[in-house]
Amino acid sequence: MRRVAFFGETGIGNHGNDASLAAGLALLDGTGVRPLAVAQLPAVVAAEHGVEAVEIRCPSGPRHGLSSLAGRVADVLHLGRTVRSVDAVVVPGTGIFEGQGQRPRGIPFSLFWLAAWARLHRRPLLLLSVGVDGQGSPGVRWFFARTLAWADVVTVRDDGSARALAALGVRRAAAVVPDLVLRRDPVTAPPARGTGETDPLVAVGVMDWGGTERDADRERCTGRAVVLVRALLGTGARVRVVTGEELDLRVAREVVRRVRAGDPGAAVELSEARTVEDVAHALGGCHALVAARYHNLVAAVGEGVPVVATGYGPKQASLVAHYAPPGQGAERSHDRDTFDPAAVVAQVRDILADHDAESAHVRAVADADRAAVRAQEDRVRQLLGIRAREPATP
Structure with a gap:
């Protein structure tokens, strides 16, 4: 191996996608193999x-x-030249096989030709810890199914993705290996619980769909976030508003502005994170996170922070179920557009009431997931024949 390509929807301001690329690049650390x-x-x-x-x-x-x-023909030929120029192709995580909002001629089309050229040029294609949801138009699902069937290695990041893979008609074994971003070591220490329930810190992750969201929908979600933040403040908690993509900044700023307009002394602050690493640092000292974006939740559990999801798809529900105490996962996953702020606040109260045990449980699960992701790295290196370079002789 001299050169390995890493394919993904990166560089567009999506913190989770870029963090997944960084996790994939870790495969080549110390090996001398060049990434593309x-x-x-x-x-x-x-x-x-x-x-x-x-x-x-x-x-x-x-x-x-x-x-x-x-x-389109030029795109196909361009992908063919790219695949031929490398020795292997890796798709490092992300929800790249989730059909919600996808058009067949977009990423599904590119993935199909990536797999086709990999087969033609005999380049290993590895899809590692990818998210699959089985949604989308028939064309989207067909492109996804062909790509998943033709890859040399497929692992999926949760049980829901494994079921979706089967629902697409892909007849192959796909091990469940947690999200690649969970390979990160924690960057913050567990927070002190404080005195009683007067000073916990709760993070709230907001979300903006960007160009696909109508102004009326954005306004409704912004208003619901304001209601949630005010309700959490009413419990005596401090609130830190965080983002998960650059698009989210305008909503986050507006939420904080409205809360402070109603109460200038409100204990609310804004973290303008630019990466998942920034989000993880922003969660330092937090006792819980309520968020819609998947990789905000991933960053939180990696730091041992218990989570409640106000999400938009099955991946959030799967992650919460995996990290919540037994029997409580379903309760702590809500729909982004219909969640009841009072129910969310009640669940945050439950987390705060038994925070030390909740956080310890999350950290134990995260440790196991971190080990699973790193074990996959070892298997992939062995499969591709990639080894660390020997130290230079003095």
Whole structure:
């Protein structure tokens, strides 16, 4: 192995996707094998990760009118040249096989041709700890099914993804290996519980869908977040508002502004995180997290912070069920658009009432998941024949 490509929707400001790429790149640490990131915004990825990067699509391909068909052909050929230039291809985690909001001619099309070229050029294709949900149009599901069937190695990040894989008609074994971002060591110490229940710190993660969300929907979700923050403040907790993608900043700022407008002395603060690592640091001292974004939840459990999800898909429910005390996972997963703030606050109160035991449970599960992800790294290195370089002789 001299060169390995890492394919993903990276460089677009999604903290979880970029953290997954960083976790994938750890496969090559100390080996001398050169990585190539195949990204949506390669210049951003190259600057942030210090690796060579190329675009998923052909940079010079026409995109408009009748000539767009020629652009699609150029994209296919560009992927073929990229795959041929490396010795193996890795898709490092993320929910890249989740069909919600996907169009067949987007990432599903690119994944299909990535797998086809890997087969043609006999390059190993490894899909590691990917998320699958079985949703999307028939075209999306067909492209996903072919890619998953043709890959040399497939592992999925939770039991729900394993079931979705089977529902797509893919007949292959796929081990469950937790999300790659869980390989991170904690960056914060467990928080002190404080005195009584007067000073806990609760993080609230907000979310903005971006260009796919109508203003009315954004306003409704912003208003619900304000209600939730005020309710948590009413329990005597302090609140730290966090983000999970650059798009979320405008909503986060607006939530804090509205809360302070109603109460200038409100114990609410804003963390403008730019990476999952930033989110993990922002969770320092927090006793619980309520959030919609999946990798906000991942960052929290990696730090031993108990979570309640106000999510938008099965992946949040799977993660919460995995990390909650037995029998409580279903209760702590809510829908982003319909959650009852009073019910969420009641669950946060339960976490705070038994925080030491809750946090210890989360840390124990995270330790096991961290070990599983790192064991997968060892297996992948062995499969690809990648070894660490011997230390230079003085």
